[in-house]
Amino acid sequence: MLPDIPLPLSRKQLRSIGRATARINLWHGSVRSGKTIASLLAFVIAVAGAGPSGLILIAGKTIQTIERNVLEPLQDPLLFGPLARHVVHTRGSTTATILGRTVHLIGANDAKSEGRLRGLTAQLAYVDEATLVPEGFWTQLLARLSAPGARLFATTNPDSPRHWLKVGYLDRAAELNLRAWHFRLADNPSLSAEYVASLAAEYVGLWKRRMIDGAWVVAEGAVYGMWDEARHVVDTLPDMRRYWVGIDYGTTNPFSAILLGLSVDGRLYACSEYRHDSRATRRQLTDAQYSDAVRTWLATYRPPGAPDTAPRGVLPEWTFIDPSAASFHTQMWADGHSSPAKATNAVSDGIRSVSSLLAADRLLVHSSCAGLLSELPGYSWDPKATERGEDAPMKVDDHSVDALRYAVHSTAHEWRHLLTVHQRNGGAAP
Structure with missing residues (x-):
């Protein structure tokens, strides 16, 4: 029996909840399509009817993502009504209590995480974002679901059509004790048309087909297929309100720094570039020399x-540095640069941020950024990674595009609204 919740449920959601009786029950499709709410309700109903044998587990990439994607929604009375009072969890703890039952929380962010499952017998399991957990963990979890009537509930956004979850499970649903439900954005009855339009503006290309249309499609060809020099390259710049810097560190590989500006016209601009290629110049620089070169470039x-009489120098609010360059980060702090910080290095998400801005004409590049302009057209997906079911760009000629990605994605909270403004104005400047 369904608990009394305030949210309207679609026919597809209700059907999936009622039929989630297979050994493996999988909800997949676009973001905000209602799949998570349906899967959580099905899981909670299973918890309420579970017998005493076997453990109950919730797994996800990390404990933090489990808290954000599973427990916080379950504890929200606006989503789950009176049921929310029966979900108890202390942040950071590896257990929660749902309807009086102890539920164990397991982070699965690498291949070693399957060891956390060895030796246990589980009755119920819920997996958040199944494509993000290692295949070995998933396989081990299924092996541990050996109590009578054991069931697995899982959600995921689509990934590559060659991903192990698609090839090994979804495509073999008829052979397995598996039921799957595919959700599109239109399947969520609680979303306003304005919100759907705003969400759609944040995704383009590959990500739009996956996250909005809910399709399992392959990454192929150019990463920034929307890049067009005629549209995106400018010779003059408007006044800037704010500046940031993104740095991709290199010793034998090129070192690149991009000055990113937020302009008065509501767009982001790659305003300038500092780049040093030790192979081309036959001269390697130390951390201190790079730090000094960046300071001189900005000053x-x-x-x-x-005009020639205009003052020189710019002081960025933050300097986002390649997170693998620990010694250079320390050098920048010691030399008093503007708020050095480790760049956000989620590659796919960062590429999506840059892609969305380029597609909306909200990111332009000044013609002086020679390294960036040479790399953007040829920046491509790695076909070998695609064959493995992964999305990864080729690691060649990617130093300035990485510096741009660091600056853009690390400041996403500052400019995300520009995409909504673009959508409202039908593509016109604000």
Whole structure:
């Protein structure tokens, strides 16, 4: 029996909840399509009817993602009504209590995580974002679901059509004790048309087909297929309200720094670039020399087209550095640079941020950024990674595009609203 919840449920959601009786029950499709609510309700109903034998587990990439994607929604009375009072959890704890039952929380962020399952017998399991957990963990979890009537509930957004979850399970549903339900954005009855339009503006290309249309499609060809020099390259710059810097560190590989500006016209601009290629110059620089070079570059910067009498120098709010460059980060702190910080290095999410801005004409590049302009057209998906069911760009000629990605994605909270403004204005500037 369904608990009394305030949210409207679609016919597809209700059907999936009522039929989630297979050994493996999988909800997949676009973001915010209602699959998570349906899967959580099905799981809670199973918890309420579970017998005393076997453990109850919730797994996800990390404990933090489990808290954010599973427990916090279950504890929200606006979503789950009176049921929310019966979900108890202390942040950071590896257990929760749902309807009086102890539920164990397991982070599965690497291949070693399957060891956390060895030796246990489980009755019920819920997996958040199943494509993000290692295949070995998933396989081990299924092996541990050996109590009578054991069931697995899982959700995921689509990934590559060659991903192990698609090839090994979804495509073999008829052979397995598996039921799956595919959700599209239109399947969520609680979303407003304005919100759907805003969400759709944040995704383009590969990500739009996956996250909005709910399709399992392959990454192929150019990463930034929307890149067009005629549209995206400018010779003059408007006044800037804010500046940030993104740095991709290199010793034998090129070192690149991109100055990113938020302009008065509501767009982001790659305003300037510092780049040093030790192979081309046959001269490697130390951390201290790179730090000094970046300081000089920023101190002497003058916006293109500004009169000769205009003052030089720009002070960025933050300097986002390649997180693997620990010694250089320390050097930048010691030299007093503007708020050095480790860049957000979620590659796929960062590429999506850059892609969305380029597609909406909210990110432009000044013609002086020679390294960036040479890399953007040829930046491509790695076909070998695609064959493995992974999305990864080729690691060649990617230093300036990485620096741009660091600056753009690390400041996403500052510019995300620009995509909504673009959508409302039908593509016109604000």
